[in-house]
Amino acid sequence: MTETTLLETIARFNCVYASCIDENQLESWPEYFVDDCFYKVTTADNYQKGRPAGLIYADSKGMLKDRISALREANVYEQHSYRHILSMPIIKLESDGNVSAETSFSVTRIMRGGQMDIFATGKYVDEFQCCDSNWRLRKRVVVCDSISIDTLLAIPL
Amino acid sequence: MSNMQSGLPAWGGSTTNVPYWLYQDERVLAAEQEKVFQGPTWNYLCLEAEVPNIGDYRTTFVGEMPVVVTRNSDGEIYAFENRCAHRGALIALEDSGNAEDLACVYHAWSYDLTGNLKGVAFEHGVGGKGGMPEMFKKSDHNPRKLRVATFCGLVFGSLDEDVPSIEEYLGDEVASRVERVLHKPVRVLGQFKQILPNNWKLYFENVKDTYHASLLHVFFTTFRLNRLSQRGGVIVSESGAHHVSYSVINPDEKVSAEYEAEKLRSDKDDYRLLDPSLLSGIDEFGDGITLQILSIFPGFVLQQIQNTIAVRQILPQGVETTELNWTYIGFEDDTPELEEMRLKQANLIGPSGFVSMEDGAVGGFVQRGIRCAGDEKSVVLMGGEDIASADYRATEASVRGFWHAYRNHMGL
Numbered sequence: 001m002t003e004t005t006l007l008e009t010i011a012r013f014n015c016v017y018a019s020c021i022d023e024n025q026l027e028s029w030p031e032y033f034v035d036d037c038f039y040k041v042t043t044a045d046n047y048q049k050g051r052p053a054g055l056i057y058a059d060s061k062g063m064l065k066d067r068i069s070a071l072r073e074a075n076v077y078e079q080h081s082y083r084h085i086l087s088m089p090i091i092k093l094e095s096d097g098n099v100s101a102e103t104s105f106s107v108t109r110i111m112r113g114g115q116m117d118i119f120a121t122g123k124y125v126d127e128f129q130c131c132d133s134n135w136r137l138r139k140r141v142v143v144c145d146s147i148s149i150d151t152l153l154a155i156p157l
Numbered sequence: 158m159s160n161m162q163s164g165l166p167a168w169g170g171s172t173t174n175v176p177y178w179l180y181q182d183e184r185v186l187a188a189e190q191e192k193v194f195q196g197p198t199w200n201y202l203c204l205e206a207e208v209p210n211i212g213d214y215r216t217t218f219v220g221e222m223p224v225v226v227t228r229n230s231d232g233e234i235y236a237f238e239n240r241c242a243h244r245g246a247l248i249a250l251e252d253s254g255n256a257e258d259l260a261c262v263y264h265a266w267s268y269d270l271t272g273n274l275k276g277v278a279f280e281h282g283v284g285g286k287g288g289m290p291e292m293f294k295k296s297d298h299n300p301r302k303l304r305v306a307t308f309c310g311l312v313f314g315s316l317d318e319d320v321p322s323i324e325e326y327l328g329d330e331v332a333s334r335v336e337r338v339l340h341k342p343v344r345v346l347g348q349f350k351q352i353l354p355n356n357w358k359l360y361f362e363n364v365k366d367t368y369h370a371s372l373l374h375v376f377f378t379t380f381r382l383n384r385l386s387q388r389g390g391v392i393v394s395e396s397g398a399h400h401v402s403y404s405v406i407n408p409d410e411k412v413s414a415e416y417e418a419e420k421l422r423s424d425k426d427d428y429r430l431l432d433p434s435l436l437s438g439i440d441e442f443g444d445g446i447t448l449q450i451l452s453i454f455p456g457f458v459l460q461q462i463q464n465t466i467a468v469r470q471i472l473p474q475g476v477e478t479t480e481l482n483w484t485y486i487g488f489e490d491d492t493p494e495l496e497e498m499r500l501k502q503a504n505l506i507g508p509s510g511f512v513s514m515e516d517g518a519v520g521g522f523v524q525r526g527i528r529c530a531g532d533e534k535s536v537v538l539m540g541g542e543d544i545a546s547a548d549y550r551a552t553e554a555s556v557r558g559f560w561h562a563y564r565n566h567m568g569l
Contacts, residue, residue, distance in 0.1 A: 041509065046347045053347025053485040055509040057500050062432030067504075073428055074379035076515045148350035148480075149508040152517035 003093070010089045010101050010128060013135055018084035018105075021155060026071065029156060030064035034129055034136045037061055041142040041157055044122065055153055067156065077154045079112045082119065084157075089126075098138065099128040107157060109150075120144045120157060168569045172560045173542050174534035177527040180356035186221075186476050193455050193566050194220025197320040198398075199306060199313035201457035201470050202226050202236055204484065206310060206343050207253065212270070215253040218472050218480075219314055220455075224303065225249045225259065226312060227270040236305050236314040237272030242298035272302050308332070309339035311457075311468070327453065330392050330546075331399045334451050337442060338461050342489040346499065351481040351508045355520030357456065357473040358563075360481060363516050364452050364469075365559050367391050367402045367550035368539050373519060376511040380428050389448070390548040396565075397544045397558030398454030404550075406445045435501050438463035452555075454562055462512070464495065465502035477524055481517075483507050 017032050019025075033039065040054035058064050087104035094100055102123050109119035127139040142157045165184055168176060179185055194200060200219040207215050208228040215226045216239055223239035225248060239247050241261035248261050248268060258275060260267035267276035274295045282288025303314035306323035313323055324332055353360055363369070367389075371378065389404030430436070438447075441464055451459040456471035470482040483506070487499050505512045527533070537560070540552025544561055547554055563569075 042347065043349065046349075051345060051347045052496070053500055053503055055349060055507050057504055059501070060432045060434070062430075063435060063501075063504075066430045066432055066435065069428060070376060070379070070511050074376045075511065076373065076375075077518055147348070148352050150352050151354055151508075151521065152351070152514045153509040154514060 003091070006093065006099065007089065007091055009135060010091055010099065010103075011086075013128070014086050014089060014103055014124070018086055021157075022081065022083050024081065026068045026155070029068060030061045032137055033061050033064060033140070034131065034138050035061045037064070037137060038139040039064060039137075039142075039156075040140075041144065041153065043144045043147050045147050047125075047141070047143045055149065056156060064156075071154055075154060077152055080155070081110050082155055082157075083108045083110065097130065099126075099130075099135070101126045101128060105157070117150065119150065120146070120153075122157075165569065168564065170534070171542065172557050172564065173537050175537060175560055176532070176534050178531040180359060180524060180527065181476060181531050183476055186473060188567060189473070190220045190222070192568070193563070194222065195316040196566050197315070197317040198455050198566070199315050199320065199323055199326050199453070200455065201453065201468070202303075202305075202312045202314045204310055204343065204345065204468070204486070205234065205307055205312055206345060206486075208234060208312075210255065212255040212257060213253070214249060214256060214259065214270070216249050216251065217470075219303070219316065221473055222316075223247060224314060225272070226305075226314070227259075227272075229270040234305050234307060234312055235271045236303040236312075237268075238300040238303075240300050241266055242274055242300055243277075248300070268300070272300055274298050309335050310343055311335070311339065311459075327399060328394045328396075331394050331401060331451065331453070334392070334401045334403075334449065335459060337444075337446075338449065338451075338459060338466060343466075343486045344489050344491070346485040346487050346496070346503075347483075348485070349483045349507055351483065351517055352474075353479040353481055353517055353520050354477065355479060355524040356476060357471050357479040358559075359520035359523050360471055360479050360516070361452065361456060362556050362559060363520060364450060364458050364471075365400050365402075365555040366553065367555060368553055369519075370550070373515045374512045376505075380430050388548070389550050390546070391550055391552060391555050392546045393544050393555050393558040396454075396562050397560075398562035399452055400555035400558060401449060401451045402550060402555065403446050403449045406440075406447055435504055436463070438498050438502060439495070441495070454559070460506065462505050463502050464498045465506055466499070467503075467506055479520070 020028050039058045041056040042054045085106045089101040089103040091099055091101045102125055104123050107120045108116055110116050122144040125141040128135045129138040202217045203215050203226050211228050211230050213228045217224050224236055225239045226236045229235050239249055241248050243266045246261050246263040248259050258267050258269050265278040269275050280289050306313045308323045392401040447463055449461045458469040460467050467483055467485045472480040474480050485503055487496050537553045537556050540554050544554050544558040
């Protein structure tokens with residue numbers, strides 16, 4: 001696969017990943033990850049200081065699915081949605097055939113009453129793995145630029 | 158009718174009815190800054206672990222007052238107002254750092270790490286011209302200094318000269334529950350800030366409110382995670398100001414609990430966690446207490462839910478906004494396995510927490526709900542009118558305790 005094709009592949013992956021969240025298809029969200037995945041939402045401050053905790057911290061696809069069923073069935077929060085705007089990824093082909101990538105994001109949150117805010121900006125720090133010609137995330141660390149979260153972070157980034 | 162001293166309306170009644178203007182009035186916030194945060198209270202500033210070395214400093218707040226905490230060359234911790242004595246600008250602009258002294262960027266007045274003014278740029282003028290007059294003494298011009306107390310690695314500060322010792326302030330029962338958790342050196346695992354759309358008191362009440370826990374937070378019940386065998390209670394300090402709520406696994410009920418769990422699994426519309434490793438933990442304190450939420454007036458929380466431990470600092474940012482600072486901690490001697498448990502269980506807490514997400518929003522629901530109800534009052538009667546400790550949690554005793562202490566400080 002040429003680097004241009006790979007770039008397109010990862011960029012396209014990110015577009016449909018974001019669309020899945022923005023269009024409220026959250027049940028499909030875990031399918032963008034391999035079974036033995038790692039997903040964490042943290043801040044640039046914690047990331048730079050090497051502090052391991054996350055706002056969301058999952059080390060299996062099961063935990064991602066649990067996150068969604070908790071959002072659907074258990075957690076209480078006001079209705080809202082996101083709109084992701086993503087940059088082109090910066091990619092690097094690793095010696096083991098996997099791809100590491102970084103992609104910037106900006107997420108606007110739209111509240112029930114119409115209020116719109118830039119809820120988060122930051123970068124995805126990713127490791128992609130190709131399984132049966134499908135690329136999946138082995139690892140996605142969502143590094144938010146700001147140290148603060150307004151009210152709550154329910155829907156994943 | 159108004160309160161003559163503060164110009165505030167009168168509370169006019171029992172602590173079981175809390176008037177809503179307390180969450181809305183700018184004058185209340187101003188009075189709180191003076192009487193609560195700068196009054197005879199201990200305010201949580203930071204962890205000792207955040208200023209471990211000589212020269213380390215960290216900026217924080219007492220209410221809305223900006224504060225610098227330092228580790229001076231004598232090894233002691235000092236705290237002073239983060240306000241230059243010259244024109245009032247912030248002295249320290251970073252969240253944290255290490256320095257021999259701190260200089261204001263505006264006109265380069267500099268301070269030692271205990272908050273003493275040491276340097277005034279061009280104090281004697283330039284080329285014999287200008288400079289400060291003879292009568293100016295640097296020692297007359299210092300930012301306000303705080304009294305500092307440390308307890309179990311927590312750093313507290315007070316602006317009041319007559320505040321009781323931290324041990325006396327907490328009381329034996331609350332102090333021993335802090336010691337139970339923070340019994341050895343801690344390590345910071347992460348820090349997060351959450352901005353809440355409500356008055357600071359609504360969040361502090363929420364922390365103390367043992368009544369809402371199983372009603373608002375349905376994560377455990379939805380997933381049929383076994384809570385049946387747990388008993389619990391609430392401790393309210395003598396002053397009412399502080400509280401501890403806890404739940405304990407009752408070992409005698411293990412068998413029936415397992416039976417219940419089996420039975421529940423066969424329920425038709427049963428939601429189960431696909432990966433329950435989220436909840437695997439160990440009884441690291443050896444007393445079966447799986448949950449302990451502890452609050453120290455006016456704005457500190459120590460939380461242990463299984464093996465996830467965090468401290469929270471509650472700060473007002475104006476009348477209708479609250480800053481909630483989370484510091485997730487483990488211990489220096491944690492095994493990698495234990496740290497991993499803490500990190501996974503941390504999914505329960507914080508702005509995205511399965512059991513704390515709602516707390517970020519519910520205060521805003523109140524703030525918006527009471528918009529036109531400043532003269533109305535809430536009902537805080539669950540469990541009666543007293544503020545005593547209890548071996549059950551269907552009570553609002555600790556919320557009443559908060560208001561009891563608050564009224565005393567505010568003179569309301």
